Structure formats: C-alpha cells, structure tokens
Amino acid sequence: MAIDLQWLERVIERRKKETGEEGVRLHPPAMVKEVLDFLRVREKEEGVFVDMTVGTGGHALAILQANPKVTVIGIDRDAASLEVAAERLADYADRVTLIHGDMRDIQRLLGQVGIDRVDGCLIDPGLSLWQIDSKRGFSFLDDAPLDMRMDQSSQLTAQSLLQTLSADELEHLFFQAGERRSDARRIAQTIVKERNRSGGIPTARALAELIVQVKGVRGGRIHPATKVFLALRMAVNEEIDSLRVGILESSKVLKRGGRFVVLTYQSLEDKTVKETFAALAQPLKEGEERPMLTILTKDPIRPSYQERRQNPRSRSCKLRAAERIR
Ligand SMILES: C[S@@+](CC[C@H](N)C(=O)[O-])C[C@H]1O[C@@H](n2cnc3c(N)ncnc32)[C@H](O)[C@@H]1O
Structure with a gap:
C-alpha cells in the first residue's frame, strides 16, 4: 500500500508539470x-x-x-x-x-x-485527456465517484455497474478488457466482498487502491488498475x-x-x-x-x-x- 501511494504521488507530480495549475489538458490530436x-x-x-x-x-x-x-x-x-x-x-x-x-x-x-x-x-x-481531467472518475487519482459517463445525460454509471453486476459478470468484463483470468476473478470477488462489507466503493481512487491491494505493484508505467478502468469505461459508454x-x-x-x-x-x-x-x-x-x-x-x-x-x-x-x- 505504501508503495502505491508513493507511485500515485509521482504520477500527480508528473501531471502537474504537464498541465500547470489548471490541471486540465487539451487533447493532442494524433496522426x-x-x-x-x-x-x-x-x-x-x-x-x-x-x-x-x-x-x-x-x-x-x-x-x-x-x-x-x-x-x-x-x-x-x-x-x-x-x-x-x-x-x-x-x-x-x-x-x-x-x-x-x-x-x-x-x-x-x-x-x-x-x-x-x-x-x-x-x-x-x-477518451480525451480533457475528459480524464474532468473529475468523473476516469482517472485513478480522482477522489470523485466512479461516474465514467462521456454523456452526462445517459443513465448508466460505473458505480451502478460495480453495485449491481455479479462476481461472474464483473470477472467476464475485466477478462474481456485483457485482464488475466486469475486476476479478473480475484478483483471481481474483492469488489463484491467490499460492497457487501461497506456498501460500495466510494471513489475512483478507492477502486484503484483496492486493485493494487489485490494485484500488488508490478513495476513499469502502467497502473495495475488500467484494464479494470478501461473495462468499466467501455461498458458504461458502449x-x-x-x-x-x-x-x-x-x-x-x-x-x-x-x-x-x-x-x-x-x-x-x-x-x-x-x-x-x-x-x-x-x-x-x-x-x-x-x-x-x-x-x-x-x-x-x-x-x-x-x-x-x-x-x-x-x-x-x-x-x-x-x-x-x-
Ligand atoms: C480521443 S477524443 C477525440 C479527440 C479529438 N479528435 C481532438 O483532436 O481533440 C474522443 C472523443 O470521442 C467522444 N466519443 C466517444 N464515443 C462517442 C460516440 N459514440 N459518439 C460521439 N462522440 C463520442 C468522446 O466524448 C471524446 O470527446
């Protein structure tokens, strides 16, 4: 856990350097x-x-x-x-x-x-960089609810998926997005256990930290929660x-x-x-x-x-x- 917080701090510092005080980035168009x-x-x-x-x-x-x-x-x-x-x-x-x-x-x-x-x-x-910074739960660093809707007028949020899908359904979602089968299962089971214990996962950051607890930190620049966040975002926005x-x-x-x-x-x-x-x-x-x-x-x-x-x-x-x- 301690390692993860240091990692998050480094990411926050890097992002501050990239974005300045505003904390919002315009998306650089590719190709x-x-x-x-x-x-x-x-x-x-x-x-x-x-x-x-x-x-x-x-x-x-x-x-x-x-x-x-x-x-x-x-x-x-x-x-x-x-x-x-x-x-x-x-x-x-x-x-x-x-x-x-x-x-x-x-x-x-x-x-x-x-x-x-x-x-x-x-x-x-x-997703654009601008949306990642928009505090809708797209970022691992967000102390904001897991919303993840690109269109704020649509109904389904990532929070509602985490609250209502069964462990098998969550596992399938994460596996489809490229998570290893064993990790997908452990993450899904931990989410269900957590929602039964505390009523739900309150923020994006809390979910990212939960996944770090399950998977550990394996080094590299890719956050361990990347695929789970991708899976939820893709499901919410079809x-x-x-x-x-x-x-x-x-x-x-x-x-x-x-x-x-x-x-x-x-x-x-x-x-x-x-x-x-x-x-x-x-x-x-x-x-x-x-x-x-x-x-x-x-x-x-x-x-x-x-x-x-x-x-x-x-x-x-x-x-x-x-x-x-x-
Ligand atoms: C990578 S960004 C596009 C960046 C843009 N090309 C630029 O240069 O600034 C992707 C955008 O697609 C939008 N988007 C995703 N799915 C969409 C859909 N089904 N219909 C309309 N817009 C969508 C997102 O809201 C987001 O703003």
Missing part, C-alpha cells in the same frame, strides 16, 4: 498529417467533413486550417467537451457546426442541420458497439469517393474497425456486384517515430482508412 492526407482535405475545392468524435477540437482545427474552403461538422456525446471545442474553434465559427449526440445517430444528426451527404468522416474514439454502428451508419452518408479515417488505441477497437470495414468491402446483397467500400490500408498505419517521441500517448495509435466506391 494529423496522415488524417488530412487520407481524407484528401487539401485537395478539395469545397467539401464537408464530419469529425464524429470532435472532443476538444484538435483534428477539427487542423482540417479547418488546412483548407479555407471546407466546412466541418463536429459531433460529440460529451456536451462539456463541445463547449471547449466551440471556444477553440471560434475563429472558424462560420465554417463549423457542433452537434451534441452519439455518432451512431449520424444520419439523424446531419439531417437536423440539413445535410445528407459528406466528403469524409473521421472517428477518433475513446464503446465497441458505438464504433461498429458509427462506421456502418456513417458509410451511408459518405458521397461516392468520400473517405473514412478511423484511429484506434487498443486491440479490441482495432479488431472492430478491421471487421466492420471488411464487412462493408464485401458485396452486400444479391445482385450487388460492387462492395460499398474499398479498404485503403491493408495493414494499419502507425505514427512516425518523431510523433511517438513528441507525443508518447500516440504510441498505441493505429489508423485505418477506406473509400466509398458505390
């Missing part, structure tokens, strides 16, 4: 050059691009700056992130529309602003379903020749993108000779060495791209 190139942003005489996970607006800003003739529709399910994006993109307000919503509803959301076809879609899913449905739905609004770019940061996400692209690259119905998409990246593209050095968080990023051909 910007590659995103712009695959979307062919600079080549357009005019065009509409949808940033389906606009976050705090890093990629959107890059698109707007790369070509003064294009417009951007930015969607995010996190209303507070959109406020930050709006401020950041204020100089381009005449070419940006920001919409609060889930990318799975892209057709309806675009319909609200009178658009039915677009030139390109970008998906950069998961992240894999969002990604799959988001790709399927946005393929319907792309013009012929329009392109998709999807960035992912972990293997479950990348597998989902690969499989969903592959399904759309098959002829779908009888009599349809041509598939809907052609895949532009046989293998995913990775950030350059220079980018990985400058932005270590980009290290796990993979980019896949496809083009609508029918």
Whole structure:
C-alpha cells in the first residue's frame, strides 16, 4: 500500500508539470498529417467533413486550417467537451457546426442541420485527456465517484455497474478488457466482498487502491488498475458497439469517393474497425456486384517515430482508412 501511494504521488507530480495549475489538458490530436492526407482535405475545392468524435477540437482545427474552403461538422456525446471545442474553434465559427449526440445517430444528426451527404468522416474514439481531467472518475487519482459517463445525460454509471453486476459478470468484463483470468476473478470477488462489507466503493481512487491491494505493484508505467478502468469505461459508454454502428451508419452518408479515417488505441477497437470495414468491402446483397467500400490500408498505419517521441500517448495509435466506391 505504501508503495502505491508513493507511485500515485509521482504520477500527480508528473501531471502537474504537464498541465500547470489548471490541471486540465487539451487533447493532442494524433496522426494529423496522415488524417488530412487520407481524407484528401487539401485537395478539395469545397467539401464537408464530419469529425464524429470532435472532443476538444484538435483534428477539427487542423482540417479547418488546412483548407479555407471546407466546412466541418463536429459531433460529440460529451456536451462539456463541445463547449471547449466551440471556444477553440471560434475563429472558424462560420465554417463549423457542433452537434451534441452519439455518432451512431449520424444520419439523424446531419439531417437536423440539413445535410445528407459528406466528403469524409473521421472517428477518433475513446477518451480525451480533457475528459480524464474532468473529475468523473476516469482517472485513478480522482477522489470523485466512479461516474465514467462521456454523456452526462445517459443513465448508466460505473458505480451502478460495480453495485449491481455479479462476481461472474464483473470477472467476464475485466477478462474481456485483457485482464488475466486469475486476476479478473480475484478483483471481481474483492469488489463484491467490499460492497457487501461497506456498501460500495466510494471513489475512483478507492477502486484503484483496492486493485493494487489485490494485484500488488508490478513495476513499469502502467497502473495495475488500467484494464479494470478501461473495462468499466467501455461498458458504461458502449464503446465497441458505438464504433461498429458509427462506421456502418456513417458509410451511408459518405458521397461516392468520400473517405473514412478511423484511429484506434487498443486491440479490441482495432479488431472492430478491421471487421466492420471488411464487412462493408464485401458485396452486400444479391445482385450487388460492387462492395460499398474499398479498404485503403491493408495493414494499419502507425505514427512516425518523431510523433511517438513528441507525443508518447500516440504510441498505441493505429489508423485505418477506406473509400466509398458505390
Ligand atoms: C480521443 S477524443 C477525440 C479527440 C479529438 N479528435 C481532438 O483532436 O481533440 C474522443 C472523443 O470521442 C467522444 N466519443 C466517444 N464515443 C462517442 C460516440 N459514440 N459518439 C460521439 N462522440 C463520442 C468522446 O466524448 C471524446 O470527446
């Protein structure tokens, strides 16, 4: 336990250095050059691009700056992130529309602003650094309840999952996110024991400390609670379903020749993108000779060495791209 607190203090110090007094970070967008190139942003005489996970607006800003003739529709399910994006993109307000919503509803959301076809879609899913700092229980350091909702108007929280799932269900959730089976079981059983004893786990920090007690500290930069936090966050926000449905739905609004770019940061996400692209690259119905998409990246593209050095968080990023051909 003592070791863990020292470890946490070091992380807090590192974060303070990164963020200054405010303690809030803008998310550095990953693989910007590659995103712009695959979307062919600079080549357009005019065009509409949808940033389906606009976050705090890093990629959107890059698109707007790369070509003064294009417009951007930015969607995010996190209303507070959109406020930050709006401020950041204020100089381009005449070419940006920001919409609060889930990318799975892209057709309806675009319909609200009178658009039915677009030139390109970008998906950069998961969590932004800004959200990690937003005290919703995403961070191991948060003395805040385990909320973990990206969309504060949705119902399910991580706290409610921890209170209601059985030990078997929790074990399955953690195992799916990559936790070793034996650790997943011990963590799940400890959580159930703790909620029976004290009524529940009050904060994100308390959960992180509980997991350290179960697993111990194994060294390295990865916190022992990483996979459990990932599992809870992904379940609360239905992240894999969002990604799959988001790709399927946005393929319907792309013009012929329009392109998709999807960035992912972990293997479950990348597998989902690969499989969903592959399904759309098959002829779908009888009599349809041509598939809907052609895949532009046989293998995913990775950030350059220079980018990985400058932005270590980009290290796990993979980019896949496809083009609508029918
Ligand atoms: C990694 S951040 C995006 C960062 C952004 N590209 C930038 O450069 O600032 C991911 C964003 O996706 C949003 N998000 C995740 N799932 C979503 C969904 N199903 N629909 C809309 N937004 C979603 C999150 O709220 C978060 O703001």
